Amino acid sequence: MSYDPYIVGLTGGIGSGKSTIAQRFRELGVEVVDADQASRKVVEPGMPALNIIADRFGAEMIKNDGTLNRAAMRQLIFSQPLEKTWLENLLHPLIAEWIIDRLQRAESAYVMLESPLLLETEQHQLVNTLLLVDLPESLQLSRTAERDGDPKQQIQSIIDSQMARDDKLRRADYVFDNSLALDTVTPRIAMLHETFFHLALESLHDD
Numbered sequence: 001m002s003y004d005p006y007i008v009g010l011t012g013g014i015g016s017g018k019s020t021i022a023q024r025f026r027e028l029g030v031e032v033v034d035a036d037q038a039s040r041k042v043v044e045p046g047m048p049a050l051n052i053i054a055d056r057f058g059a060e061m062i063k064n065d066g067t068l069n070r071a072a073m074r075q076l077i078f079s080q081p082l083e084k085t086w087l088e089n090l091l092h093p094l095i096a097e098w099i100i101d102r103l104q105r106a107e108s109a110y111v112m113l114e115s116p117l118l119l120e121t122e123q124h125q126l127v128n129t130l131l132l133v134d135l136p137e138s139l140q141l142s143r144t145a146e147r148d149g150d151p152k153q154q155i156q157s158i159i160d161s162q163m164a165r166d167d168k169l170r171r172a173d174y175v176f177d178n179s180l181a182l183d184t185v186t187p188r189i190a191m192l193h194e195t196f197f198h199l200a201l202e203s204l205h206d207d
């Protein structure tokens, strides 16, 4: 028997706590498909996209070990918006294909799609409901700096390139306030899990 899985989108800006929250859902048996993993997979050695990138931008985009030179790629698209669009047009459909395949194969009562760019890309069209991990910008900055050790200016430019917090809040069905201490996370996740579980069951009856 095959049926469409009930899909919960999980998004939030850099350092908002997506990975932390996704891990708690995994511990409750929910399968989580990770869009970041998808974007790495489609450019792994041997994948067609890698050759297409090398044909366009030169062999220096591929490192000696056969993997994508991400730093060179980032630098190139940062200064050339048209090339950024070209790259997105190449990769986004491949990423979507990988994600859809994983979502379809999930066997938990509902499946979660974790993506930092869920709302910025067409990925949001895949989900039945949307959970936003929300955090004030100052905490996003300090937690990311503590996690990665990157300069705050660099983190700020990533925050600025992502959708504004208010716009995300407007589009979310559920909001997880992650400014509260970690020891408050577990019971709140349990409540959300129950909600999503019931939504998934109801969607079965709707079919």
Ligand code: ADP
Residues within 6 Å of the ligand: 012, 013, 014, 015, 016, 017, 018, 019, 020, 021, 143, 144, 146, 147, 178, 179, 180, 181, 182, 185
């Ligand atoms: P994202 O995946 O959205 O980039 P992470 O889950 O990696 O964010 O969280 C960013 C950092 O904040 C991590 O170091 C994580 O341990 C920490 N963190 C997450 N949630 C909380 C919380 N409620 N309180 C304190 N620190 C948190």
